[in-house]
Amino acid sequence: MSTTTTPRHELAEGSLPARTRAPAVSISEVSKVFGRGPDAVVALHEVDLLVERGEFVCLLGASGCGKSTLLNLVAGLDSPTSGTVDTAGNKIAFMFQEATLFPWLTLGQNVDLALRLTGVPRSARPERVEELLEKVRLGGRGHRRPHELSGGMRQRGALARVLAQDADIVLMDEPFAALDAMTRDAMHDEIEGLWAELGLTVLFVTHNVREAVRLSDRTVLMESGPGRVKEIHAMHDLPRPRHLEDQRVTERAGRLTHLLKAEVARHVR
Structure with a gap:
């Protein structure tokens, strides 16, 4: 008689239901080592993760657990030491903590540059710039430079x-x-609406537990030393749209905070 062992990261609360969609991102036994010899640092060790098309997945963990390293590998900005990262030929865009807008260009010119690099014809770009600025509630501000805008x-x-x-x-x-609490909450609404409208697949790194619960279909809790997947918590039972002050969001965030604190404490003893 054979027995099947469920991986530890699929045993967490709200286990993921049977998959019906092809994955947009497949991460298989990925390890990443920086340096060589006695000075080598193992940032990631045998990470396995599938992200479905149209899914919103948050990576949550303490500083140094490899969240950003994993994102860089998915983006193709770095290569794994071992294992594979497969994005199935999907086109990838990266949004960083800092806005990284070119300060010598206006807001509209920053967006226009992205369109040009994507291959959008010059004649079609002005109208598309305005459409995109309207979509993120910045209509009429395309002439401003980044230093004239709030965070x-x-x-x-x-x-x-x-x-x-x-x-x-x-x-x-x-x-x-880097945003204040009220602006961050507004941005949560913004990104959730665009994710749903455009059918995007989002892989989102955060230290903020409530943010992870507020936004994600699944939250991946990572452990440190080296970085790897500890548990995956599904949020499918929490109806959308969610709000940070919702009781169920607060309760779920409280349980995840307890797990995260225990993980952090494991490395400071």
Whole structure:
């Protein structure tokens, strides 16, 4: 008689239902080592993760657990030491913690540049720039330079530039970490609406537990030393749209916070 062992990261609360869609991202036994010899640092060790098309997945963990490293591997900005990352030929766009808009260009020119690099004809770009700025509620502000915009506006501008790339997969590395609480909450509504409207696949790195519960279909809790998947928590039972003050969001975030604190404590003893 044979027995089947469920992987530990599929045993967490709200286990993922049977998959019906082809994955947009397949990460298989991925390890990443920086350096060589006695100074080598193992950032990731045998990470396995599938992200379905149209899914919103948050990577949650303490500093140094390899979240950003994993995002860089998915983006193709670096290569794994071992294992495979397969994005199935999907086009990828990256949104960083800082808006990274070119300061010498206006907001509209920043978006126009992304369209040009994507191959959109010059004649079609002005109208498309306005459409994208309207989509992120920055209509009429295309003539402004980044220093004339608030932090939230700059991030919405960066989001418009991401959308201009017409990507299937959007990677987000703590994009709202530097924003105040009210602006961050508004950005949550913004990105959730665009994700649903455009059918994007989103892989989102955060340290913020409530943010992960608020946004994700699944939250991947990572452990450190080396970085790997500890547990995966599905949020499918929490109806959308969600709000940070919702009791069920608060309760789920509380349980995840307890797990995250225990993981952090394991490395500071």
